[in-house]
Amino acid sequence: xxxxxxxxxxxxxxxxxxxxxxxxxxxxxxxxxxxxxxxxxxxxxxxxxxxxxxxxxxxxxxxxxxxxxxxxxxxxxxxxxxxxxxxxxxxxxxxxxxxxxxxxxxxxxxxxxxxxxxxxxxxxxxxxxxxxxxxxxxxxxxxxxxxxxxxxxxxxxxxxxxxxxxxxxxxxxxxxxxxxxxxxxxxxxxxxxxxxxxxxxxxxxxxxxxxxxxxxxxxxxxxxxxxxxxxxxxxxxxxxxxxxxxxxxxxxxxxxxxxxxxxxxxxxxxxxxxxxxxxxxxxxxxxxxx
Amino acid sequence: xxxxxxxxxxxxxxxxxxxxxxxxxxxxxxxxxxxxxxxxxxxxxxxxxxxxxxxxxxxxxxxxxxxxxxxxxxxxxxxxxxxxxxxxxxxxxxxxxxxxxxxxxxxxxxxxxxxxxxxxxxxxxxxxxxxxxxxxxxxxxxxxxxxxxxxxxxxxxxxxxxxxxxxxxxxxxxxxxxxxxxxxxxxxxxxxxxxxxxxxxxxxxxxxxxxxxxxxx
Numbered sequence: 319x320x321x322x323x324x325x326x327x328x329x330x331x332x333x334x335x336x337x338x339x340x341x342x343x344x345x346x347x348x349x350x351x352x353x354x355x356x357x358x359x360x361x362x363x364x365x366x367x368x369x370x371x372x373x374x375x376x377x378x379x380x381x382x383x384x385x386x387x388x389x390x391x392x393x394x395x396x397x398x399x400x401x402x403x404x405x406x407x408x409x410x411x412x413x414x415x416x417x418x419x420x421x422x423x424x425x426x427x428x429x430x431x432x433x434x435x436x437x438x439x440x441x442x443x444x445x446x447x448x449x450x451x452x453x454x455x456x457x458x459x460x461x462x463x464x465x466x467x468x469x470x471x472x473x474x475x476x477x478x479x480x481x482x483x484x485x486x487x488x489x490x491x492x493x494x495x496x497x498x499x500x501x502x503x504x505x506x507x508x509x510x511x512x513x514x515x516x517x518x519x520x521x522x523x524x525x526x527x528x529x530x531x532x533x534x535x536x537x538x539x540x541x542x543x544x545x546x547x548x549x550x551x552x553x554x555x556x557x558x559x560x561x562x563x564x565x566x567x568x569x570x571x572x573x574x575x576x577x578x579x580x581x582x583x584x585x586x587x588x589x590x591x592x593x594x595x596x597x598x599x600x601x602x603x604x605x606x607x608x
Numbered sequence: 609x610x611x612x613x614x615x616x617x618x619x620x621x622x623x624x625x626x627x628x629x630x631x632x633x634x635x636x637x638x639x640x641x642x643x644x645x646x647x648x649x650x651x652x653x654x655x656x657x658x659x660x661x662x663x664x665x666x667x668x669x670x671x672x673x674x675x676x677x678x679x680x681x682x683x684x685x686x687x688x689x690x691x692x693x694x695x696x697x698x699x700x701x702x703x704x705x706x707x708x709x710x711x712x713x714x715x716x717x718x719x720x721x722x723x724x725x726x727x728x729x730x731x732x733x734x735x736x737x738x739x740x741x742x743x744x745x746x747x748x749x750x751x752x753x754x755x756x757x758x759x760x761x762x763x764x765x766x767x768x769x770x771x772x773x774x775x776x777x778x779x780x781x782x783x784x785x786x787x788x789x790x791x792x793x794x795x796x797x798x799x800x801x802x803x804x805x806x807x808x809x810x811x812x813x814x815x816x817x818x819x820x821x822x823x824x825x
Contacts, residue, residue: 458775495781
């Protein structure tokens with residue numbers, strides 16, 4: 319009896335190790351890697367549509383668009399089309415009733431530096447680096463991470479967060495519950511609005527630049543350096559405004575509308591002023607030293 | 609004939625005050641306590657203004673003193689015995705020594721100031737009412753349209769549970785945002801910021817529903 323139980327016990331242990339290995343092997347076998355190349359001219363337009371997965375776009379020096387898609391399930395496929403200088407990339411559904419987990423496809427796309435991007439990704443993530451053309455990105459739950467990009471950038475998410483590091487050009491961001499983070503941006507125009515998310519701005523204040531940050535609740539944090547120069551207007555209708563900047567009050571205090579809630583107006587340093595407007599409904603506004 | 613709405617009545621308020629009072633406006637006023645309040649407030653202002661012009665009461669001493677000092681500085685009247693030792697009554701007598709145009713200008717200024725000061729709370733109530741009605745008029749139809757779109761859109765949403773959950777959660781956030789902004793506008797109808805945030809919230813809801821609609825297609 320003792321021997322009888324001993325042998326099966328050893329087999330169970332082996333089985334426990336074997337089953338995950340088999341599952342891993344099976345899933346690896348069904349995952350496909352698809353690679354496609356498209357020759358393009360200067361300033362191509364690249365459109366990417368993905369219901370789920372990670373979209374990573376990087377600039378390179380070649381005059382071509384490279385798409386590498388990792389497609390784990392057999393229910394979807396890579397769909398591509400080229401019309402002149404316009405390349406369309408997307409996840410193609412092969413049947414009607416696909417489980418959400420099978421919708422996933424991860425894309426790695428290389429584009430010329432001056433490419434224009436239009437990306438729509440519902441869930442997962444969008445990462446773009448070193449692309450200098452205009453871009454428009456829309457997501458539902460996917461976060462957006464832009465690094466070293468320029469041009470006219472419009473980002474719209476429902477719940478996804480948005481991070482913009484060393485971005486230049488004009489930036490417009492809109493979300494409902496996503497957080498925004500602007501780090502070392504070199505932009506003359508930033509307009510960011512989120513309902514319940516936080517907004518952190520730790521970028522440069524360029525001469526004549528306009529920075530409009532607005533939320534409903536949450537925190538708006540403006541980080542400034544001693545050499546920065548800006549005219550500031552900060553108001554929270556039902557929340558708080560905390561300020562570490564030594565502001566010079568405006569010479570002419572006339573304003574078209576009365577001050578409401580907690581409000582702060584003034585100039586920080588004088589030369590080459592940027593215009594900064596921070597508005598919140600019942601969130602907290604922090605103006606802090608870097 | 610259809611009954612007159614408050615907006616129509618308020619649009620005709622000026623002609624009502626001028627004496628033009630058609631029967632439908634009179635009917636509306638009988639049935640509507642809010643508009644009646646506005647008309648009563650206006651009548652109170654008018655009565656007060658008449659009383660002020662007919663029976664000028666002695667104004668506070670400091671007011672006359674400051675007006676007089678200003679007139680002396682501007683050279684309109686000559687310096688007479690020091691203002692500080694004159695009683696209000698004695699200055700009141702000296703008032704009629706002022707040149708006639710200056711007297712007229714200053715009296716009008718005083719009347720306007722007094723009338724403005726008395727009117728302020730009532731005007732504020734009228735303005736509150738107007739802003740409230742204006743905001744309600746512009747948002748109620750918008751809200752109804754968005755609600756009907758919402759019903760159709762939510763029913764046709766795609767099956768990705770992560771996306772659907774995010775959309776539903778954020779729709780609830782925007783709806784909550786709208787109701788809090790509406791509350792804020794009701795509390796302070798003249799608050800431009802509150803109204804801005806309310807319109808923003810509706811705009812966000814419209815944008816979100818458009819996005820949800822795309823998901824359902």
